[in-house]
Amino acid sequence: MQYQSFPEVRGDSRSQEKLKALRLPSLKDKSFLDVGCNEGYFCGYASFDGAARVVGIDRSAEAIGRARARFPECEFFQQSWDVLPEGPFDVILLASALHYAEDQAALIARLMDALTPSGTLVLEIGLADSGKNEWVKVKRSIDERLFPTRAKLREVLDPYAWKIIGHSVQQQGDPVGRIVVHVSRLKPFAVLVLGEPGSGKTTFCRRVFGGKDVPVIAGDVVYTWILQGKAKASETLATVVRESFETTRLSALTDRVFAEGLAGELFDVWCDLAGGRDFVLESYLPEVHHGRLKDHLEGRGYVPVMVNWSTEVSMAGAHEAAKRARGYTDALVRRFADQPSDRISVVRCAKRSARAASMRWHFDGPRHFQSLGSEPQLGVIGWVMPKELELIASIRCYVRGAGVNALHDLNAHRPDVVKAVLGNESEVPAAAVRCGFRFDVPAAAIGKGVEIGFVVDGEEVPAVKIGMNVRRDEPLDGLKRKLKAWRRLVWS
Template identity: 45%
Template sequence: MQYQSFPGVKGGSASLQKLAALRLPSLTGKRFLDVGCNEGFFCGYALFDGATRIVGMDKSAQAIGKASARFPDVEFINQSWDALPEGPFDVITLLSALHYAEDQTELIHRLMGLLADDGLLVLEISMAPGQKNDWVKVKRAIDERYFPTRIKLGHVLKDYAWKIIGHSVMQDGDPLPRYVVHIRKLQPYAWLLMQNPGSGKSTIARRGFGNRKDLPIISGDLVYRRISTGQHEVTTKLHKLVQETYRSTCIDKVTQNVMSQGLADEMVALWSSLAGFQDFVLDSYVPEEFRQQIKDALQSLGYFPVEVSWDNNSPLTKSQTTSSKARQYEAHLKKEQSALDYQGVQVTKQLKKELKPLIQWHLDSPGSGEWCAGAKTVRIAGWAVTKDYLQTSYRLYATGPEGEVYFSPNKVRADVLDAVFGSAEASPDFWQAHPCGFSFDLPAGWLESGFELGLVINDARIPLARIDISQPRAASLGTQLVQGIKRLRG
């Protein structure tokens, strides 16, 4: 099964939803690098959003071939991150790939070295649970990889401005939740940090005052969350308003509502009481029109308020904006794709209805709609489990232009047994002792003529699917229209 999703082609990753979750800034006029670009989905978005230089790199030649076919105006490089392209770049993305690096810390530092002074590194990463500064080995469905605890991530990024933006999109088989982290080079420090979301407030607070035990840092995000769950004693009006509107991804809306309802003074009193009415650092977004009111309220309590402002050329993109951009990009892809003359895979299932209770199977690769971009071979991968009286060994066959070939299951798939039988331990003894997954390659020419895939059980042939190439629906309709016009003229 392919990784990225495109219109008409479902992949393992929900690419449009991920695009919205990343909350990328505007890329107009920017230099963009996608490390581990796969088939170029996000490079295509950078092209769509007006980036002036776009580079995508991936060690998979097949993925780069497909990316180049989809987006011929983008610079794609078939190489690993051991050799990075020449910078600088304004925006760099590294999405769910850091755990494959032998030295994850060193890769982050090298990518940060490629950033422009006001650039942004967007990291999609999973974090392991734990209260230690550790890399934790985590078992996944396909392998074991090291993931940082949140403390380790903070240690790795201690010399940068960084913020966990929120959750990314989960995928089947993920053992840990995914997060989106925005990383920038360090900006100046301040006591009253009231700038817009994503402008660097939290990092300035950590960097500038985190090592001073006598100076508490009051996080507005955390205070609002605790208000919503009843952990702070506040008025009924404030508690109800925050409880109704609180979302971790839209603190700016919560703050705007609180300030607009005349609750700024109560928030100042709460922040001050949490600091013990002593010196503190405020890390909380405040709309510009209410910042003077915050300073006045602090002054009335005996504070000398100090607001430090800094240039913010790349504020955090609003989630509504990125969701809208993702939808626009989807429409753009559909329009551009309909004009392309390409070939896609078509999988037609053939298993007889009466056999479906006895045989469960799935084809991971190739998937219907998957592009064929000049590959010399096609990977056939998936799984099949037989039940009841058919519970026995089987072989797979493929009948095509060069005759018939046979293969045996060669992969243990505990995830399949979990899905089919509830758990691998509860599955029949036969399937605990025999592999049910398969993976093999066929010449790409087999797709052009089409071939049949099936099982051989006790010398009986059971067809599963017909796999061949078809033109996309939009292209075939256009062809039919042209042919119809020709017939009318004739």
């Protein structure tokens, strides 16, 4: 009986049409196995397409004899598919033969086991027409065979990744429709979100993966886990992380990891944390390293999926931000040096009595060198706390100067001060919480100078003198030096 068709002989099956429908992947340099290969039509094609190894098996001695004669460059074995030739194979074909198997699901499982990790099983099969999940016995002209319904096929292929590629060529007298399915092993996905710092990676991951079961592994967090011993890393990698960890400059640490040839070890830490399951990697990684990461993930059995987008405004690097801030401070120094002064001076009173030493206070405002502005009143805000807490209720603030002589009660609750100064002392009198003051002083009085202090148990404790800082009298260089010193303090 002639089943397959060749240019010089026409068989029952339109082999060239079937070949088109199979949509085989490129077989160049691949290993190929045709199970139920008949006269070797598809093995011949694999050889033609450049496959490195081509094997065909069929239980029919006649078919194998003809196949060997046609394609001597291929390996043919007359044997049942109950035992498969030594593999693994990149591509396995089972065409128009599954219905001959006694246990069709078991044959599919066996073929899947014979694939390389990235291999593809190409199935060409008949599909019974029923809405149920069942094997349907179908009467054909020559015999009666079981064919799966779509639901049954879905169940059998559930442990794998699969796709129905399309219809196959029908054969005369076919009682069922034929389809082509490509099946491969299920692999975990590694979703790679590797954009620039500030590009919105964290927001994307939170919005898209936040509520899902897919863990998001953040590169910077992994560095802290390595530091804390929560993520297992080699001693060499852990040492580099310890030496170069700086929260604002993690990209420099990553650069060093790559420069020292430890990229693979870092990738392994990420993969180990994912534990062979789908995961999202959220980490800045310079583009030059993306290919390397993808290869590594594939080698570890993952399917890398790159998520890319572009942002118009992205965050400045830490180094760049610091440089710009310094430049701005320089500009401010230059600018103030040329402007008329309306600056307030706030100076602590020098006299330190025993009473003063038994108290703590702080003026939150006004601040030394603050601008007086055009408001008619200057707000004074602060707090005072005597060591002898019971005195607090008697304390008042006095303001004295040209045209002002005022007394103000403590009038503001400052639980923040109580916590910072007294800590968790359990016996804090309720009055102590009211240790803050907030009152206004006429701006006009500031020009001539005012003294502010406290009256405690009848005794005056001078605290600060507030006046105008006549900047024009101050040499320009002195001001610049002051501001530069301040800048050094902030940035050093």
